[in-house]
Amino acid sequence: MSMRRYILRRIPQLIPLCIFAIVINFTLMHLAPGSPIDYLVGGGEVVPKEYIEKLTREFGLDKPLHEQLLIYILNVFSGNLGTSYRYRTPVLQVILERVPNTLLLMTTSIMFAFVLGIFLGVSSSKRPYSLVDNLASTISVLGYSIPTFWLGMLLIIVFSVYLRWLPTMGMSTIGAQLEGWEAVIDTLRHLILPATTLGTTYLALYTRLTRASMLEELRKDYITTAWGKGLDDRAVYYRHAFRNAMLPVTTVLGLNLGLMLTGATLTETVFSWPGIGRLVYDSIITRDYPVLMGIFIIVSITVVLANFIVDILYAILDPRVRYK
Amino acid sequence: MPDGFIYKLGINRGMEIGMMLRTYRYSVAILSAILLLSSISGVADAPRESYDVSQAETPRYGGTLVFLRISDSSTLNPLLTIDDPSFLVANQIFSSLIDRGIDEKGNLVYRPDLAERWEISPDGLTYTFYLRKNVKWHDGKPLTSADVKFTFDLYLDPKLALPQRPFFSVIDHITTPDDYTVVFHLKEPSPILMPLGFAFWRNHMIIPKHLYEGTDIWKNPYNEKPIGSGPFKFVEWVKGDRIVLEKNKDYYIKGLPYLDRIIYKVAPNTASQIAALETGEAGAINMVPEPEVKRLQGIEGIYVFPIFTPLGLTNYLGINQGTSPAGNENPILMNKKVRHAILHAINRQEIIDLALGGFGKVQHSWVSSALKDFYEPNVPKYEYDPKKAEQLLDEAGYPRGPDGYRFELRLYYTAGDTPRERGSEIIKSQLEKVGIKVKLVSADWPTLKEWITVKYDYDLAWFGHATGPDPDRLYVYYHGSAIAPGSWQFVRYNNSEVNRLWDESRKTVDPAKRAELFRRMQMIMMEDLPIIPIQERVLFAAARTDYRGLNETGAYWYCNHFDRVWWTKGSLATPEAAEAKIKEVESKLKEYQAGNWGKVDEALAKLQEAKKALSEGRYDAAVSTAEAALKIPTPPPPIGLYAAIAVVVIAIAGAAGYFFMRRRKM
Numbered sequence: 001m002s003m004r005r006y007i008l009r010r011i012p013q014l015i016p017l018c019i020f021a022i023v024i025n026f027t028l029m030h031l032a033p034g035s036p037i038d039y040l041v042g043g044g045e046v047v048p049k050e051y052i053e054k055l056t057r058e059f060g061l062d063k064p065l066h067e068q069l070l071i072y073i074l075n076v077f078s079g080n081l082g083t084s085y086r087y088r089t090p091v092l093q094v095i096l097e098r099v100p101n102t103l104l105l106m107t108t109s110i111m112f113a114f115v116l117g118i119f120l121g122v123s124s125s126k127r128p129y130s131l132v133d134n135l136a137s138t139i140s141v142l143g144y145s146i147p148t149f150w151l152g153m154l155l156i157i158v159f160s161v162y163l164r165w166l167p168t169m170g171m172s173t174i175g176a177q178l179e180g181w182e183a184v185i186d187t188l189r190h191l192i193l194p195a196t197t198l199g200t201t202y203l204a205l206y207t208r209l210t211r212a213s214m215l216e217e218l219r220k221d222y223i224t225t226a227w228g229k230g231l232d233d234r235a236v237y238y239r240h241a242f243r244n245a246m247l248p249v250t251t252v253l254g255l256n257l258g259l260m261l262t263g264a265t266l267t268e269t270v271f272s273w274p275g276i277g278r279l280v281y282d283s284i285i286t287r288d289y290p291v292l293m294g295i296f297i298i299v300s301i302t303v304v305l306a307n308f309i310v311d312i313l314y315a316i317l318d319p320r321v322r323y324k
Numbered sequence: 325m326p327d328g329f330i331y332k333l334g335i336n337r338g339m340e341i342g343m344m345l346r347t348y349r350y351s352v353a354i355l356s357a358i359l360l361l362s363s364i365s366g367v368a369d370a371p372r373e374s375y376d377v378s379q380a381e382t383p384r385y386g387g388t389l390v391f392l393r394i395s396d397s398s399t400l401n402p403l404l405t406i407d408d409p410s411f412l413v414a415n416q417i418f419s420s421l422i423d424r425g426i427d428e429k430g431n432l433v434y435r436p437d438l439a440e441r442w443e444i445s446p447d448g449l450t451y452t453f454y455l456r457k458n459v460k461w462h463d464g465k466p467l468t469s470a471d472v473k474f475t476f477d478l479y480l481d482p483k484l485a486l487p488q489r490p491f492f493s494v495i496d497h498i499t500t501p502d503d504y505t506v507v508f509h510l511k512e513p514s515p516i517l518m519p520l521g522f523a524f525w526r527n528h529m530i531i532p533k534h535l536y537e538g539t540d541i542w543k544n545p546y547n548e549k550p551i552g553s554g555p556f557k558f559v560e561w562v563k564g565d566r567i568v569l570e571k572n573k574d575y576y577i578k579g580l581p582y583l584d585r586i587i588y589k590v591a592p593n594t595a596s597q598i599a600a601l602e603t604g605e606a607g608a609i610n611m612v613p614e615p616e617v618k619r620l621q622g623i624e625g626i627y628v629f630p631i632f633t634p635l636g637l638t639n640y641l642g643i644n645q646g647t648s649p650a651g652n653e654n655p656i657l658m659n660k661k662v663r664h665a666i667l668h669a670i671n672r673q674e675i676i677d678l679a680l681g682g683f684g685k686v687q688h689s690w691v692s693s694a695l696k697d698f699y700e701p702n703v704p705k706y707e708y709d710p711k712k713a714e715q716l717l718d719e720a721g722y723p724r725g726p727d728g729y730r731f732e733l734r735l736y737y738t739a740g741d742t743p744r745e746r747g748s749e750i751i752k753s754q755l756e757k758v759g760i761k762v763k764l765v766s767a768d769w770p771t772l773k774e775w776i777t778v779k780y781d782y783d784l785a786w787f788g789h790a791t792g793p794d795p796d797r798l799y800v801y802y803h804g805s806a807i808a809p810g811s812w813q814f815v816r817y818n819n820s821e822v823n824r825l826w827d828e829s830r831k832t833v834d835p836a837k838r839a840e841l842f843r844r845m846q847m848i849m850m851e852d853l854p855i856i857p858i859q860e861r862v863l864f865a866a867a868r869t870d871y872r873g874l875n876e877t878g879a880y881w882y883c884n885h886f887d888r889v890w891w892t893k894g895s896l897a898t899p900e901a902a903e904a905k906i907k908e909v910e911s912k913l914k915e916y917q918a919g920n921w922g923k924v925d926e927a928l929a930k931l932q933e934a935k936k937a938l939s940e941g942r943y944d945a946a947v948s949t950a951e952a953a954l955k956i957p958t959p960p961p962p963i964g965l966y967a968a969i970a971v972v973v974i975a976i977a978g979a980a981g982y983f984f985m986r987r988r989k990m
Contacts (some may be wrong), residue, residue, distance in 0.1 A: 175587050274562070
């Protein structure tokens, strides 16, 4: 019961939040120097004034900023995200084409990091400052500090250029017409390097976080009691400490999942992965305001939803939350 | 787009995320590269590609070329845009009246495309084009003069406001005496209609009347799935990722194109592009950052070649030295002596060697020396001479202050453009030696463009432009009338004598007189010095040696048809020949089947293999497999002979039996 009320209370919060996100993003974007027309008239030495005027009118850029904002908000709430300046196709279509690609990459990386990170974190916490712990810490700190861009290039050079094991770019072999399992395997082969690159950054986060919160739990009285009862390692670490230690880790996972739709600009760029991250970057460079706004709105909604899911997960993991 | 907006500030190397390498088109004449290389190494050789270009090689059919580029097209209708990524693909799908090539001397030449020949009347007022008669649109309809007239009428329609309209504004009207003749009637003779209009690489692609007539050209669905008449047909466009084209089997040049497919894949990072080229995942990349050129030249299986050579690309610093429209003028830079001093204080060869890849020679004029007809070799050269620079600065009234500096200037470059960033640092140290303090400022291109061309809020800024194929395209950079916020005339240079000569050049049809006018303008302008010329730039592209002919596509690199590009692992047999062979074998096998031959089923199975080879583009294999299939069936047993033998055997056996019976009885 309380859960339903909780959900109902949270949903209306979405609307002001979205408006807030729209206003902030819209204003910042339009105040930044540069104009979308510049991209479209790009290489032209001699661009007729009528053409520029036509585009300005068509995009509504001739109206005062507050009026543009109002029109935009009204459009959004009638379900219209506008048309991309660059592609001249509906924004929603442009974004939706990229969503599956980004989801595949982000889910794989985050899951990879989450599972491996927890494993490394728990292992480290069993014997702090042991060889295993130091190794895990070194790996994760390195992974966190290495620039994604550089790591991606390094993996390409080693695994693609020298060893020729894995492809350098894209989501599938260009030009090959594969079907069924062959296509799936092909996509997975293309996924390995970008997912590893992106996952490595998250890995550090989960490893360190799991380790820290495990250590904190292990210091508590109930663990001493558990040891005192003569419980074995497994029961103490996993049934007692681990469940409690998972709370902060889950929070971070939820936040990461919320950002899943933002994509990963650098990784997507290095591996020519046609995802949302690259769309954001391209849209900034071309000042494709409608596409950018569309992405921001969708991301705002997912972040809120993800936080919401985390709250529910809390309730499952920690019974005390449920009873309140 | 060296004349394109990104090139303008040279966002082309370094980290290269996203847009940086959209600077496709910059290049400098091959000849100047050769001259420079030979002057350095003492070897007067032409640049060698890493494979032997043997004339004896016979082109082969089949294969897929994967072509990597930095960014995606925005539309596939070439009339609606001026951005280079769009033309890159459109030029394979659509055809133009005239194609452009380079002769042995490196000069730009015009070649037939849709027009097999053309005439310009002696008064320069009518241009007549005679079209090929065998051209079909990709949907099978014939291409006629009506399509050409329809396309150009769109340009002439002021209401449509097509972006390339100004190139054709000199055309008064168009007539079509018959289906294959188009006549353009001009308002006045124009020396630039040919180089910058009909024969320019983005201005004149013909679109189909039957699909566009009566529709809103901006919203026509065929903008997304174009029907053209070029060597390759549109297959699919996955936005932001790839565009797939396939061979046009009804292409108007028989036997072409050689390739079966071209896939344009967006790969925004040049380092990744190069890795994919090394592994063979890609067949060609549209541009190589200069610092990578030497390394790639050493890799087996890859060849690197100069591109856009007839365009005469340049790399220079724009100087904020004008006043109108009022605002942000810099009185120091308005002093001509200061401008001269700055150029004397800069060692351009050092910048080229240490920051710009070491290619291309020092630029001396605003027109590149690649434009041999127009370039004025006697322009003042401003040799590197820091002492003279100091003397000029003293004379100009800017002595060194107590801190050793005379004044401070801001130098702008695009963030992430490593070569220009390095170049800026070198310039900073060179200028500080003569007492000019330099502050380096970088930003992304859209921001920078607004600061520089709209607000004029800069002192010096890296820029680049193509000076060819005709220097008139720089009108918007240097003619006084072009000064307006947002225009390319951001240096706000306004010299009435230059303006007058330029206006005169636009009315002068005689090429020699016109060239003379441009040479005079260079003498005046290089004395005024509205820019600091730095480098005549050479650009490079790279491809795998399996793909031949990419270095010979023509004047404008990827904006020429790739109809003669071929794959060394392809087949000598044409797809048509393979298909005909299979048909021939199939009909023969059917005859055999009717004639009760043996092993026909086996042969038909083999023929299926041949068909599979055909569908996979292995044409030689298809032919040989089909031929092998034909040899499998065995002729039906000759029943008459067997019967005769049987009769003989029975007869002999009967006779023998009879004989034995008789003997026993005896």
